[in-house]
Amino acid sequence: MNDTITYTVTTPRAGLTQFTFANGYVLSVGAGAGHYASWVVGDRYDREGSQHIPTSYEVAVLDPNGSFIPLTSCDDVAGWQSLDIVQTILGKMERDNFNPKDLELFCE
Numbered sequence: 001m002n003d004t005i006t007y008t009v010t011t012p013r014a015g016l017t018q019f020t021f022a023n024g025y026v027l028s029v030g031a032g033a034g035h036y037a038s039w040v041v042g043d044r045y046d047r048e049g050s051q052h053i054p055t056s057y058e059v060a061v062l063d064p065n066g067s068f069i070p071l072t073s074c075d076d077v078a079g080w081q082s083l084d085i086v087q088t089i090l091g092k093m094e095r096d097n098f099n100p101k102d103l104e105l106f107c108e
Contacts, residue, residue, distance in 0.1 A: 004094045019090060024064025025100065027093055029086055031057050036079020056080040059089060061103055069100050071107040078107035 007021040015032010031037045031054035040053040060077040061069040068076035078085075085107065092102055
């Protein structure tokens with residue numbers, strides 16, 4: 001039995017990657033201009049197309065209806081998250097038994 005859900009990866013614009021799962025949930029990971037993220041080179045206000053080497057990311061999770069799952073108590077998105085956190089969220093979301101409640105306030 002397969003215990004993971006498949007997903008597709010898209011880049012709607014520079015600096016934004018979205019993982020859309022077969023169950024309709026979406027993990028959005030931003031590291032480009034205008035996101036709450038940090039870089040070794042450049043900053044979030046650099047012009048689009050400039051080279052960034054991200055050290056943290058802005059993440060958001062959307063349900064199949066397009067509503068946010070709140071990752072923090074003060075905002076739906078969570079800024080300045082490590083790659084480890086992004087990978088942990090991705091790992092939780094790709095499980096067959098994924099429960100979105102497991103991610104509520106996950107980035108507190």
